[in-house]
Structures are given as structure tokens and as C-alpha cells.
Amino acid sequence: MxxxxxxxxxxEPASGNxxxxxxxxxxxxxxxxxxxxxxxxxxxAESPRRxxxxxxxxxxxxxxxxxxxxxxxxxxxxxxxESAGTVPxxxxxxxxxxxxxxxxxxxxxxxxxxxxxxRTAGAEALGRTA
Numbered sequence: 001m002x003x004x005x006x007x008x009x010x011x012e013p014a015s016g017n018x019x020x021x022x023x024x025x026x027x028x029x030x031x032x033x034x035x036x037x038x039x040x041x042x043x044x045a046e047s048p049r050r051x052x053x054x055x056x057x058x059x060x061x062x063x064x065x066x067x068x069x070x071x072x073x074x075x076x077x078x079x080x081x082e083s084a085g086t087v088p089x090x091x092x093x094x095x096x097x098x099x100x101x102x103x104x105x106x107x108x109x110x111x112x113x114x115x116x117x118x119r120t121a122g123a124e125a126l127g128r129t130a
Contacts, residue, residue, distance in 0.1 A: 032102065036069040037072070040073060040079070041078065041079075041095070041102060042107050043058055051066070078095065078099035079093055079096065
């Protein structure tokens with residue numbers, strides 16, 4: 001990245017400075033860049049989903065972690081939770097406009113990681129080599 005981008009990040013305290021130890025943006029950054037946060041946002045970028053759909057789609061996520069992740073992303077303003085007053089209860093999750101903006105940045109990263117995992121040290125864990 002160019003120096004001007006880093007200068008802009010540091011020059012705009014109203015926007016937040018993730019490099020500052022007391023900046024609230026670090027909490028949001030943690031929610032967004034956690035393993036589950038990235039995958040939930042990427043899954044919802046494809047389409048709105050119900051709880052069970054998300055749980056099945058994101059293999060390996062526990063119910064507890066899915067609940068915590070959705071709650072955090074909803075609290076940050078990235079995910080919209082819509083509950084229909086039906087029996088059985090129906091809850092749909094989708095991206096807010098802010099969440100869509102973020103997902104548009106994260107989905108290429110997720111795609112790049114999937115495309116290039118064979119070239120990384122993580123390939124050893126999968127039993128592959130480049």
C-alpha cells in the first residue's frame with residue numbers, strides 16, 4: 001500500500017485508527033476477520049439464509065459460535081436478523097447495506113484463499129503440495 005493510504009488512516013481519528021490500542025475499530029475488526037465472521041459474511045453475500053441453512057453451509061461451526069458471530073455482526077450493523085412471528089419460529093439473516101459493502105471486499109479474499117491454499121503452508125495440513 002502507498003504511504004498516502006497509511007497517512008490517511010492515521011490522519012482521520014473520526015474514522016477510527018485500527019493501529020491505536022484503544023480504538024473501537026479493533027473490536028469490529030476482530031468480529032469481521034475472525035474465521036467464522038468472514039465465513040458468515042461470505043455465506044450471506046451469496047443470499048439471505050435461515051439459521052439452519054447457515055449452520056449446514058458453514059461446516060464445522062458450532063451452534064454457540066454461529067449465535068455469537070451472528071449477534072456480533074448484527075450489533076456491528078453488518079447483518080440483519082428478521083424474525084417472522086410464525087410457529088415454528090422462522091428467522092432469516094441477510095446483509096445490511098453496510099454488510100454488503102464489507103462482503104464485497106471480503107469475498108475476493110475468501111476466493112483467493114480457496115484458490116491458493118495449495119501454495120501456502122496450510123497445504124501441508126491438507127496433505128497437498130503446490
